Amino acid sequence: MITAAVAGASGYAGAEIVRLLLAHPDVEVGALTASGNAGVRLGELAPHLQPVADRVLEPTSVQTLAGHDVVFVALPHGHSATIAEQLPDDVTVIDCGADFRLDDEQDWTDYYDTPFAGTWPYGLPELVRADGGKHRDDLVGARRIAVPGCYPTAVSLALAPGLAAGVTEPEDVVVVAASGTSGAGRSSKPHLIGAEVMGAMSPYGVGGGHRHTPEIRRNLTRAAGRASTVSFTPTLAPMPRGILATTTSRAVAGVDAATVRAAWERAYADEPCVHLLPEGQWPHTGSVLGSNLVHIQVTLDEHSGRVIAIAAEDNLTKGTAGAAVQSMNLALGFPETSGLPMTGVAP
Known part of the structure; x- marks a missing residue:
């Protein structure tokens, strides 16, 4: 059993990560943090997350996030790099923002107004490359992962x-x-x-x-x-x-x-x-x-x-939170689909 913290748990992506982690057999949900919503009971913002509805959202800080095996960062673009660089190397950090997706500094500066932070392994395991390989190979054992955009x-x-x-x-x-x-x-x-x-x-x-x-x-x-x-x-x-x-x-x-x-x-x-x-x-x-x-x-x-x-x-599941959990599974050696919903909801 590992512990996982979610930074930005009051947002749509962060709440979706929490939803998936609650169904993961090998994960205990740890700290849930927010910025403007710090101090608010999670159930007021996300009542569908009943098992953790009484949790009070903590301020997002390195001190709160440290000590977990995995930290999911679901913050606005430009906020992840500062947190990530202060977390220990043995913590698996999975960023759902754009901070570490691009590998070209000019591409970053053309579209974003914060300094280029570098590139992490890309959390889209099914993406095939010209050499016949897939990005899945880059995620096994990774401690820093950038989740793709939806x-x-x-x-x-x-x-x-x-x-x-x-x-x-x-x-x-x-x-x-x-x-x-x-x-x-x-x-x-x-x-x-x-x-x-x-x-x-x-x-x-x-x-x-x-x-x-x-x-x-x-x-x-x-x-x-x-x-x-x-x-x-x-x-x-x-x-x-x-x-x-x-x-x-x-x-x-x-x-x-x-x-x-x-x-x-x-x-x-x-x-x-x-x-x-x-x-x-x-x-x-x-x-x-x-x-x-x-x-x-x-x-x-x-x-x-x-x-x-x-x-x-679904832009919130496979497009964000599901990709984050799927990447965590590959990084830590869990079955790739563990904790992931494999059927849709209809109508």
């Missing part, structure tokens, strides 16, 4: 098999993805209130402005083995959870539909958390709600010469 998880898993197999081109990749409002966090924002969101969709971060763009581009470049270019347009959908990512990429000349599908089948045949759906069945967010699953479908549009790959995920 959009990059869906987009990268949708596209990587074709790039790694050489059946799609890494240039001219186009992505349009819809996300639920929880992806923007729990802070009050006028454009996220019910009257603005219900019955409406809207784009944001258009023209390469979304912070997940360099992360997606980096992942696709690793899968292809050469530079990728991507046009990424995120949209806000009137739902609390979920991401549906529709991606298209140019098919390599002469590739047929059977060859395309075979690339995705090989990539995900043995993956417990990524499912290629039967032909003709398309992903939708309701099927993966509350689960650590990604549903994917792929087809070749012979008229345009483009491969269409669509992925659905």
